[in-house]
Amino acid sequence: MATKGSRIDRSAKWVLAAPLIAFTALFVVWPVAQGVQTGLYYFTLQNPEITFNGLENFRKVFSLPGFWDAVRFTALFAVVVTAVEAVLGFGLALLMNRTFPGKKLFFTALLLPIMIAPSLLGIMFRLLLNGDIGLAPAVLSGFGLDISLFAPGTVVPLLIVLDVLQWTPFIFLIVYSGLQSFPTDVLEAAQVDGAGKLRTLKSLVIPMMKPVIAAAVFLRMIDAIRTFDVIYVLTAGGPGRMTTTISIYIYKTAFESGDFGLAAAISTVVLLALLPLVPLVVKHIAQPEGSRS
Amino acid sequence: MWLTTGVVAVITFAVNIPWLNALMVSFKSEADIAHSPVGAFKPTLGNYANALWAAGYDFPKFFQNSAMIALGAVAAVLLLAVPSAYAAVRLGLGGRLIINGASSLRLLPAIFFAVPYFLLMSNLGIIDTVPGLIIANTFLNLPLGIILISAGLQDIPIEIEEAAAIDGANSYRTLYSVVLPVLAPTLVAVAVLVFIFSWNDYLFALILSSSNATPVTLGAANFVTSTGIRWGDISAASILSTLPPVLFALFAQRYLVSGLSAGAVKG
DSSP states (O other), X not given: OOOOOSHHHXXXXXXXXXXXXXXXXXXXXXXXXXXXXXXXXXXXXXXXXXXXXXXXXXXXXHHOHHHHHHHHHHHHHHHHHHHHHHHHHHHHHHHHXXXXXXXXXXXXXXXXXXXXXXXXXXXXXXXXXXXTTOHHHHHHHHTTOOOOTTSTXXXXXXXXXXXXXXXXXXXXXXXXXXXXXXXXXXXXHHHHTTXXXXXXXXXXXXXXXXXXXXXXXXXXXXXXXXXXXXHHHHHTTOXXXXXXXHHHHHHHXXXXXXXXXXXXXXXXXXHHHHTTXXXXXXXXXXXXXXXXX | OHHHHHHHHHHHHHHHHHHXXXXXXXXXXXXXXXXXXXSOOOOOSXXXXXXXXXXXXXXXXXXXXXXXXXXXXXXXXXXXXXXXXXXXXXXXXXXXXXXXXXHHHHHSOGGGGHHHHXXXXXXXXXXXXXXXXXXXXXXXXXXXXXXXXXXXXXXXXXXXXXXXXXTTOOHHHIIIIIIHXXXXXXXXXXXXXXXXXXXXXXXXXXXXXXXXXXXXXXXXXXXEETTEEOHHHHHHHHHHHHHHHHHHHHHTHHHHHHHHHBTTBOO
């Protein structure tokens, strides 16, 4: 690293970083501290008095059935969609990793779902699935399947399908990019040695792609856990609490029940639960210094 | 080879069904929509006219809000992230603190900041304002910006900067005239991604705006009148709302791909 001796340069790093430091102090550190602290107070919108509550809110969190339902649903949802998308995305990346007519066009078209705002996509889904005017029920009933898509039995699989439709391209994109830097000479050597396609896949491609797939899965899982927009627009967490993710649950506690203190406590609990993942993030996602020349 | 084309075509079609359907419906008159979802119809631009000009909808304002918020966030993220990433990566400020901090923040659900931001914005008097939402979206996208720009900086050979130092340039000069031009592709990638994510934000728009600073992600839901949901109008509005991020992405596709996969794919 170039060391510079002049006084301008010694202070430069502070001057350059000053805007970020100021922004972080006001809009990151302060809200985080506020967020944790609010959990310690009885703070609801109905009651003008804000009284210190200690750990009462936190105790309450663990006894709320709604909380555990939300945790269960969020975990189920995140794991299932990530798994399905990982398999489909990986397969799609392998498929796309050849030359064939129209490849460029399809590649562009595959990027589109992830560009659309999830809330807008939610509205488009509602249109598609609407009982009266939707295309999907009409087509399905043509096949003899007269199902109401928002019924308790079908709504969860439905949301899973919708998430897969939107986010498979995300995993595809990351894995595909990884495949581009795959050393072709290794593949050629395997072919020379007489290895078949499937064998090459199993023993060469998959092991070497593991870090990339792992990173893609990790990124997707983090986002899946945080799902709010599309589900909120489609079902508002219902029927009942059936499709309430943890984000929706916190939102409703704060802005529909008006209990800021409790919402903050739940948020803090979730934060603490995710904390063990931080070292993993740092190790796999942030670029380690010196890994590139 | 054609089999591959076939399979990929089916998958590509499947994932795009929702917006393709919305596109189709956006050209249908309300009567045609109510009549049947399948079958031929006579395309009409009436829904688009309604979305843009009908009284009481306010769509142009939502669109304008979205544009100002997204562009504002892009500018803010670049202005904040570039100097500090340079300070951290090249000038050794804080070691890995900035980068690790950014990575950790990326992990947290945005909802965690919902209540604090609501309170903070209310106290600062900027609730339901465009600047307020710019700040919120800057906050949301800053970690990504820092991570990508740091990675981009580490890719630049140090020799370029050392040559500039020998020529007598100080840190500011080096950053401005030597590093920035080389960093341009990364900056474009960050700009594209921050624009798209800010445009598409819903949660913070929901919490921090009510009538004045509403962006399109929220405004599309406004097409519910006393006579029920006007699906034709909503579809048209949704398609229009989706255009800017999509167009951005299409024109900057190369940068988009490198940006989205950076941090996951090394070298």
